[in-house]
Amino acid sequence: MNVRESARFAVRGVTANPMRTALTTLGILIGVAAVIILVAVGNGSSAAVKESLSRLGSNTLTVQASQGGTGGRAGGFGGFGGAPGEVSSGTRTRTAELTLDDAEALTDATLAPHVLRVAPRVSASSVTATYDGATHTVSTFLGTSPSYLTINDDSVQKGETLTAEDWTGRRRVALVGSSVAEDLVGGDGLDAVGKTVQFDGIGFTVVGVLTDKGSTGPQDEDDRVIAPLTAVQDTLTGYGSLSAISVQAKDADSVATAQAEIEDVLNSRHHVTSDDADYSIQNPTSLLTAVTSTSQTFTVLLASVAAISLLVGGIGVMNIMLVTVTERTREIGIRKAIGARRGDIVGQFLLEAVLLSLFGGVMGVLVGLAGSRFEIVGVRPVVSASSVALAFGVAVGTGLFFGLYPANRAAALRPIEALRYE
Amino acid sequence: MTGARVPRPVLDLRGVTKVFGAGDTAVHALGGVDLVVDRGEYVAVMGASGSGKSTLMNIVGCLDVPTRGRYLLDGVDTRRLDEGRQAMVRNRKIGFVFQSFNLVPRTSAQSNVELPLAYAGVRLAQRRERAAAALARVGLADRGHHLPSELSGGQQQRVAIARALVTEPVLLLADEPTGALDSRSTREVLDLFDDVSAGGRTILVITHEEEVAERAHRVVRFRDGHIVSDERRAPRGARAAAAGGAA
Numbered sequence: 001m002n003v004r005e006s007a008r009f010a011v012r013g014v015t016a017n018p019m020r021t022a023l024t025t026l027g028i029l030i031g032v033a034a035v036i037i038l039v040a041v042g043n044g045s046s047a048a049v050k051e052s053l054s055r056l057g058s059n060t061l062t063v064q065a066s067q068g069g070t071g072g073r074a075g076g077f078g079g080f081g082g083a084p085g086e087v088s089s090g091t092r093t094r095t096a097e098l099t100l101d102d103a104e105a106l107t108d109a110t111l112a113p114h115v116l117r118v119a120p121r122v123s124a125s126s127v128t129a130t131y132d133g134a135t136h137t138v139s140t141f142l143g144t145s146p147s148y149l150t151i152n153d154d155s156v157q158k159g160e161t162l163t164a165e166d167w168t169g170r171r172r173v174a175l176v177g178s179s180v181a182e183d184l185v186g187g188d189g190l191d192a193v194g195k196t197v198q199f200d201g202i203g204f205t206v207v208g209v210l211t212d213k214g215s216t217g218p219q220d221e222d223d224r225v226i227a228p229l230t231a232v233q234d235t236l237t238g239y240g241s242l243s244a245i246s247v248q249a250k251d252a253d254s255v256a257t258a259q260a261e262i263e264d265v266l267n268s269r270h271h272v273t274s275d276d277a278d279y280s281i282q283n284p285t286s287l288l289t290a291v292t293s294t295s296q297t298f299t300v301l302l303a304s305v306a307a308i309s310l311l312v313g314g315i316g317v318m319n320i321m322l323v324t325v326t327e328r329t330r331e332i333g334i335r336k337a338i339g340a341r342r343g344d345i346v347g348q349f350l351l352e353a354v355l356l357s358l359f360g361g362v363m364g365v366l367v368g369l370a371g372s373r374f375e376i377v378g379v380r381p382v383v384s385a386s387s388v389a390l391a392f393g394v395a396v397g398t399g400l401f402f403g404l405y406p407a408n409r410a411a412a413l414r415p416i417e418a419l420r421y422e
Numbered sequence: 423m424t425g426a427r428v429p430r431p432v433l434d435l436r437g438v439t440k441v442f443g444a445g446d447t448a449v450h451a452l453g454g455v456d457l458v459v460d461r462g463e464y465v466a467v468m469g470a471s472g473s474g475k476s477t478l479m480n481i482v483g484c485l486d487v488p489t490r491g492r493y494l495l496d497g498v499d500t501r502r503l504d505e506g507r508q509a510m511v512r513n514r515k516i517g518f519v520f521q522s523f524n525l526v527p528r529t530s531a532q533s534n535v536e537l538p539l540a541y542a543g544v545r546l547a548q549r550r551e552r553a554a555a556a557l558a559r560v561g562l563a564d565r566g567h568h569l570p571s572e573l574s575g576g577q578q579q580r581v582a583i584a585r586a587l588v589t590e591p592v593l594l595l596a597d598e599p600t601g602a603l604d605s606r607s608t609r610e611v612l613d614l615f616d617d618v619s620a621g622g623r624t625i626l627v628i629t630h631e632e633e634v635a636e637r638a639h640r641v642v643r644f645r646d647g648h649i650v651s652d653e654r655r656a657p658r659g660a661r662a663a664a665a666g667g668a669a
Contacts, residue, residue: 005540016528334524337485338585339513339541341506416485419524 003351006344010351013324014359024320025360028395031310032364033371035391038306040372040381042299047382049291052221053284059116059252060151061259062282063245063266065098097241098279100229105265106247112265114258117248119148122229124200124236129176129184129225131197136183140224141199143232144246149175151248154226159193159208162228166207170230174204177222181209199225202235255283303387310391313360314398321353321406332410333418345411353403354396361395430497432592432624433459433482438491440477440647451477453647454491459626461592464619466635467628469644478644479597479628483516484508496592513542517586521598523578525570531557531581532566538589556584560614576607583614587623594618596627600634612637 014021103120106112127141142148146162155161156175166173174197181189184197189209196203204227213221233239249258259281263274270278325332332345365388372381440452452474459465469475480486481493484500493500496515503511517538518524525534535553544552557566560580570578579599586594596615600608616637619625627634635641643651 012529330524331526334526335537335541336509337483337512337518337524338538339509339589341509341541344541416480419485419520 003347006347006351009348010355013328013348013352014355020320021356021359024316024356025363027313027316028310028357028360028398029313029364029367031306031313032361032391032395033368034306034309035303035394036365036368036383036388037371037376037381038302039299039387040368040383041376041379042295042302043382043384044376044379046292046295046299048379049295050288053288053291059249059255059258060284061247061249061255061262063098063102063247063262064243064280064282065241066278066280098243098245099241102266102269103242103245105269106245106262108265112258112261114250114254114261115247116250117147117151119145119151119246120229120242121148121244121246122232122237122240123243124232127199127225127236129180129197129199131184131192131195134184134186136180138180138199138223138225139220141232141236142224142226143229143237144226145229147248148226148246151246155211156208157211158190159206161208162226166228167230170234171228172202172204172231172235173207174199174225174227175208175210176206177210177224178212179220179223180225181206200236204231255285259283306391307394310394310398313395314357314402317353317356317360317399318402318406320356321349321403322409324352325349325406325410328410329413329418329421332413333415333421336413336415337419342411346407349407349410350400350403353407354399357395357399357403361392364395365392429461431458431460431494432463432496433457433626434492434494435482436492438478438481438488438493440474440481440486441489450647452481452488455647455649457642457649457652459624461624462619462622464615464625464637464639465627466638466641467626467644468630468635468641470630473644474647475628475644476597477647479595482593482626483518483595484512509541513538514589515592517583517589517591517594519579519582519586519594519596519599521601523570523575523582523602525578525581525585527570530567530569531562531573531584534570534581535585535588538585542589552588553584556588557581559587560584574607575603576610579603579607579611580614583611583618587618592624594623594625596625596629598629599627600629600631608633 098120100120103118106115106118122143124141124143127138129136129138145167146164149155149161154175157178159175162173162175165171176184176189176192176197178189181192183189185192185195192206192209194206196205198204204225210222210224210226247258247262249255262281263277266279267273267277272278332340335345368388368391369383372383374381435455435457438452438455438457439450442449442451455474455478467475467478477486481488482495484495484503487501495511498511498515500508500511512518525531526537529537532550532553535556536549539549539552554563554566557563560583562577562580562584565573565577565581570581573581579602583594583599586596594615599615600611603611612634615625615627619639625638627638629635638655640652640654642649
């Protein structure tokens with residue numbers, strides 16, 4: 001009696017009751033498909049975030065103000081030339097500020113030789129754009145310097161880009177993303193060039209339409225307006241602190257060096273040390289690490305929910321196998337009477353359980369792969385081969401594990417009693 | 423078999439006792455049975471229900487072991503066998519025929535007959551051939567692909583007999599083989615047994631029907647776990663005479 005014989009009997013056992021087999025395998029199918037699809041969604045969302053991060057460029061650093069150190073240390077800001085906001089000295093916490101001077105200082109070629117470009121940024125929130133009766137709420141209204149466009153790898157698909165003269169002349173000009181342009185002037189939005197659009201009632205002349213960035217996940221990257229920082233401070237935000245400073249290092253290899261230089265410059269300007277810094281520097285690697293670990297947690301969470309459904313499917317297999325063994329007690333008695341050994345019976349019923357889960361696993365993989373082709377809650381799922389292999393392996397292992405007990409129970413039946421069973 | 427040497431008996435039971443339960447509730451199903459059945463004999467074991475004949479059948483069929491006493495099947499002491507070897511003995515030396523046919527359901531007649539060969543490890547091609555031959559021998563050559571549910575009771579029992587004989591066992595062990603059959607099917611099955619016996623195979627039939635016992639060459643009667651009579655009969659009719667001649 002070999003495995004092929006056991007397999008033959010097992011196939012016969014499984015096909016004898018198609019409805020029951022289908023329902024039992026459905027449990028495994030759902031489990032496997034859920035694991036594959038949910039892991040793919042997790043992967044997809046992390047891939048989307050990574051992609052948008054990589055668009056920032058691998059040698060870009062972002063300096064942001066953060067809650068500073070506590071204690072009696074007063075924030076001494078050198079408010080020369082620029083226009084620093086209110087500094088509340090003497091309180092236990094203070095609001096950190098990044099100023100135009102900070103940005104200016106970073107361009108110093110001797111103090112920060114590895115810094116290539118610096119772009120100060122201010123952003124105005126919930127700005128409403130109106131043009132000729134059409135309105136649009138801009139999700140990102142950014143005031144910055146022309147170098148930002150270089151750092152951020154932005155270009156215009158029509159019109160002209162921002163220039164140094166726009167900055168120094170405090171000109172009210174703007175570049176608009178295609179989503180904004182389309183809403184305001186209709187069509188493909190390219191006609192927006194040359195028009196004067198009211199942003200919260202302040203007229204800016206659109207000089208160019210930004211090249212599409214596409215959307216990653218739920219965020220529309222083309223719903224934005226870029227204008228000279230000077231003009232934005234004049235009109236929309238006032239002369240407060242910067243929201244961030246974008247810094248481009250000389251090349252990808254000097255990012256760490258550039259970051260150290262920025263820290264030195266800002267520490268001395270803000271009279272802080274790296275331990276109680278009132279700003280934070282995000283570099284693409286640390287951001288990527290943070291995002292990756294977050295999305296991994298997310299993926300693991302999804303996978304464990306799916307794994308539970310796989311477990312439930314396995315218990316379903318065990319349940320049905322116990323029923324099968326009870327139902328076929330007499331058959332087991334017959335087989336034993338005519339010479340089946342313990343191993344033959346174990347093999348037959350174990351294989352039956354494995355066949356159920358194998359079938360469920362194969363179907364689950366197919367359904368999972370098919371399901372992963374669709375966009376789910378704005379995320380394009382990315383199927384990972386390891387999740388497919390794992391889900392399938394666990395499904396078959398589940399059959400093996402949960403089939404073991406019923407199979408042994410069948411094999412342990414004594415032939416006389418089994419034959420007498422009605 | 424010209425009698426040059428005495429063949430060992432197929433069944434050799436010495437003081438076989440079977441007790442179920444223990445203490446005050448103990449039931450002595452068999453109380454020291456001595457029985458020797460030689461090769462080629464056709465024995466009917468008779469007795470009312472509760473006489474111990476089913477217990478005897480289980481012990482003879484290696485489905486159960488005696489509490490005391492010794493039982494040699496074809497020279498093999500069955501008490502020394504572990505579970506796996508018991509299964510092998512059942513497979514190689516005994517062909518079972520049950521009252522309720524006991525074919526594996528949803529499995530064709532051909533596959534049912536192949537089953538003992540499969541457990542014996544016979545190759546598929548040879549198995550097919552031998553099973554088909556066994557089915558032909560019981561007159562069901564054209565019913566191989568039928569399921570048990572598509573066959574009459576008599577046909578099912580003949581399939582069971584084919585399954586019992588396909589391994590060429592030393593003993594055909596039948597437990598009330600005609601108990602669930604009408605009189606015509608009963609005659610068919612008994613005629614088949616006559617043929618098998620004529621072929622030289624040892625048969626032990628457990629029954630309470632005189633009609634069945636009449637065909638046997640030897641009738642052993644049981645009561646309360648003991649043998650009360652053991653009579654050999656003159657072979658009945660020309661067919662039985664031919665059987666003697668063949669031996």
